[in-house]
Amino acid sequence: MIEIKAIGLELKDDYIRQAIDYGANSGIKWVILTNGMNWQIYRITFSKPIDKEMVYEINFSNINPKIENHIEPIYYLCKEALGKSLLDEYHSQKQALSKYYIGQMILTETVLDVIKRELKRLTPGVKIENDEIEEALRSDVIKRDALEGDKAVDAAVSAILCK
Numbered sequence: 001m002i003e004i005k006a007i008g009l010e011l012k013d014d015y016i017r018q019a020i021d022y023g024a025n026s027g028i029k030w031v032i033l034t035n036g037m038n039w040q041i042y043r044i045t046f047s048k049p050i051d052k053e054m055v056y057e058i059n060f061s062n063i064n065p066k067i068e069n070h071i072e073p074i075y076y077l078c079k080e081a082l083g084k085s086l087l088d089e090y091h092s093q094k095q096a097l098s099k100y101y102i103g104q105m106i107l108t109e110t111v112l113d114v115i116k117r118e119l120k121r122l123t124p125g126v127k128i129e130n131d132e133i134e135e136a137l138r139s140d141v142i143k144r145d146a147l148e149g150d151k152a153v154d155a156a157v158s159a160i161l162c163k
Contacts, residue, residue, distance in 0.1 A: 003031065024044055
């Protein structure tokens with residue numbers, strides 16, 4: 001579904017909420033809000049309460065047609081790409097590469113074991129345990145926002161389910 005506002009009109013939170021409500025009431029998981037120059041692409045999550053995620057935004061005044069990663073997001077909105085569910089694939093890839101998922105994956109026993117093995121190889125004779133590595137990662141290496149909040153919790157649940 002596309003919600004179109006007047007050209008140049010600022011895409012305020014009220015407009016976003018309106019577009020999300022229209023989409024949710026129609027059972028549509030993808031909503032686009034645009035004023036012609038700015039295009040915001042949202043994915044609706046049908047949970048309680050209904051939630052949204054801005055997957056990406058296109059500002060046509062900043063597009064350079066010679067740069068592929070400027071053009072690719074536009075392609076996801078064309079009829080051919082929508083028919084192939086490429087927007088869903090793009091969203092899945094973006095989620096998999098998010099700081100939340102990667103942060104949680106780094107803290108899995110498998111990855112901690114690999115880090116421990118490499119640290120032992122680099123520093124023979126030093127006794128290192130996974131919980132020490134995890135604490136160092138949590139406190140000094142991984143940004144706090146990647147490990148806290150709703151998205152981090154969702155990523156942790158996904159990491160557990162994938163074991």
